[in-house]
Amino acid sequence: MRDYTQQLEKEKLEEMREIVITITGYMVLPLYLIFWITDIVYAPEFAWEFLFLRCLVIPIALTANYYIRKATTLKYAQNVSLTYVISLAAIINIMMIMMANPTSAYYTGLILITIGALGFFPWTRNYFILVVIGIFLPYVAIVYSLNPTKEDIVDLVVYGFFANGTVTILWVIQFFRERLRIKEVSARLELNAEIEKRKTVENDLILARDQALQASQAKSAFLANMSHELRTPLNAIIGYSELLQETAVDDGNDEYVNDLTKIDAAGKNLLELINGVLDISKIEAGQMEVSIEQFNLQEMLQNVEVILAPIFNKNNNQFILEYDPDVNIIKSDETKLRQVIYNLASNAGKFTKDGVISLKVSKISIYDKSWLRFDMTDSGLGMTVEQVTKVFNAFTQADSSTTKKFGGTGLGLSICKHFCEMLGGDIFLKSELNIGSTFSVLIPCQLDKDKNLVDADVLENVLLKEYT
Numbered sequence: 001m002r003d004y005t006q007q008l009e010k011e012k013l014e015e016m017r018e019i020v021i022t023i024t025g026y027m028v029l030p031l032y033l034i035f036w037i038t039d040i041v042y043a044p045e046f047a048w049e050f051l052f053l054r055c056l057v058i059p060i061a062l063t064a065n066y067y068i069r070k071a072t073t074l075k076y077a078q079n080v081s082l083t084y085v086i087s088l089a090a091i092i093n094i095m096m097i098m099m100a101n102p103t104s105a106y107y108t109g110l111i112l113i114t115i116g117a118l119g120f121f122p123w124t125r126n127y128f129i130l131v132v133i134g135i136f137l138p139y140v141a142i143v144y145s146l147n148p149t150k151e152d153i154v155d156l157v158v159y160g161f162f163a164n165g166t167v168t169i170l171w172v173i174q175f176f177r178e179r180l181r182i183k184e185v186s187a188r189l190e191l192n193a194e195i196e197k198r199k200t201v202e203n204d205l206i207l208a209r210d211q212a213l214q215a216s217q218a219k220s221a222f223l224a225n226m227s228h229e230l231r232t233p234l235n236a237i238i239g240y241s242e243l244l245q246e247t248a249v250d251d252g253n254d255e256y257v258n259d260l261t262k263i264d265a266a267g268k269n270l271l272e273l274i275n276g277v278l279d280i281s282k283i284e285a286g287q288m289e290v291s292i293e294q295f296n297l298q299e300m301l302q303n304v305e306v307i308l309a310p311i312f313n314k315n316n317n318q319f320i321l322e323y324d325p326d327v328n329i330i331k332s333d334e335t336k337l338r339q340v341i342y343n344l345a346s347n348a349g350k351f352t353k354d355g356v357i358s359l360k361v362s363k364i365s366i367y368d369k370s371w372l373r374f375d376m377t378d379s380g381l382g383m384t385v386e387q388v389t390k391v392f393n394a395f396t397q398a399d400s401s402t403t404k405k406f407g408g409t410g411l412g413l414s415i416c417k418h419f420c421e422m423l424g425g426d427i428f429l430k431s432e433l434n435i436g437s438t439f440s441v442l443i444p445c446q447l448d449k450d451k452n453l454v455d456a457d458v459l460e461n462v463l464l465k466e467y468t
């Protein structure tokens with residue numbers, strides 16, 4: 001900000017130097033020659049006195065010129081110019097007093113020139129208004145009190161302007177031009193300062209982003225290692241608790257079966273959570289690989305239906321699986337697709353009671369390529385618009401009370417989204433509170449690792465068209 005003010009001052013000083021030096025150096029002689037001629041024409045009785053007075057301006061102008069050239073600060077230059085302008089105005093006022101004829105057109109011209117002299121310089125503009133109020137208005141009042149005729153007034157205006165007023169008008173125009181230029185310069189400097197400020201902020205942001213990325217990658221690598229270390233002993237716990245359950249049943253130790261079942265269920269929950277964390281950290285660290293292979297989708301769907309049956313039965317839901325007959329051999333990552341369907345189905349089973357859950361699989365064409373569309377629809381809890389916008393974020397649950405009521409980690413949908421993108425497609429959600437939800441997955445039938453994939457916007461448009 002300080003730099004900006006200093007720069008602005010420097011520019012203003014330069015500008016002032018230019019104006020004052022031009023006027024005092026090059027314009028003063030020709031201007032005063034013209035004035036003196038007008039003096040002879042309009043006020044011949046004072047011609048010599050006026051010439052003397054006007055000539056006084058020359059040494060004043062040259063002195064001002066010298067000091068302005070030497071000026072190093074704006075304040076100093078302003079003071080010199082003000083002194084110059086005031087001396088100029090004083091001389092003109094002496095001329096007016098000498099004439100002492102307020103109804104003379106020449107008098108009007110002199111008044112105009114005084115005003116113009118002060119109004120010309122941007123740094124004396126405050127005085128400009130004062131001069132207009134202090135000199136011009138009383139002058140007009142005096143003229144009116146003398147009851148001038150219409151012709152007198154016309155003479156005053158016309159000759160007044162022609163005598164010295166034309167120059168004044170030019171000066172006033174110049175004054176406003178300079179004011180505009182100063183404004184423009186200030187605006188430009190302000191803009192530059194703003195750009196500089198933003199550049200600094202941008203650099204800081206880039207640095208912060210890089211640091212955050214590094215930290216995030218380190219965190220993901222750590223989690224990936226930790227999750228692996230946790231899974232091994234956990235699998236042992238689950239395995240042994242299942243073994244002990246069977247032994248307890250065989251030996252008739254029924255009192256232990258209940259506790260062992262709890263250990264087994266808790267272990268499995270924990271394993272699910274760790275798997276989720278492992279998946280998400282692998283994805284974030286860029287270590288999740290896609291393994292593309294050919295497989296029969298119909299067979300996979302039938303398989304999944306069998307595995308999912310207990311989930312749907314638990315809440316007394318009816319499950320309907322529908323697929324187009326031409327849905328068969330596809331090329332994709334079977335494990336990831338299976339996990340996506342499994343996650344969506346378990347969510348639907350979890351958040352729906354005594355309802356209907358359906359999975360519809362169809363083949364569609366996008367840009368002349370075959371795509372698969374999976375619609376997992378349920379008639380369960382549904383979500384609000386606000387919830388819909390955040391469910392795909394990791395560790396986010398549509399409603400924080402969900403964890404208490406239904407358990408879960410808030411990772412499932414985030415992983416699904418990442419997986420769908422890895423499979424060359426995307427996932428979309430349409431939901432209405434208390435009515436139900438439809439998760440739609442779009443993936444290409446033939447996934448090719450090196451092929452450029454279709455934008456999510458295009459896919460969403462395809463879906464929206466089909467929805468309506």
Ligand code: ADP
Nearest residue numbers: 347348351382397398402408409410411412413
């Ligand atoms: P979680 O392990 O908590 O289920 P998800 O990422 O799978 O994590 O789901 C995030 C949240 O989205 C859930 O907690 C739930 O609030 C909401 N949600 C997901 N699927 C459905 C659904 N079919 N119906 C209603 N809400 C759902």
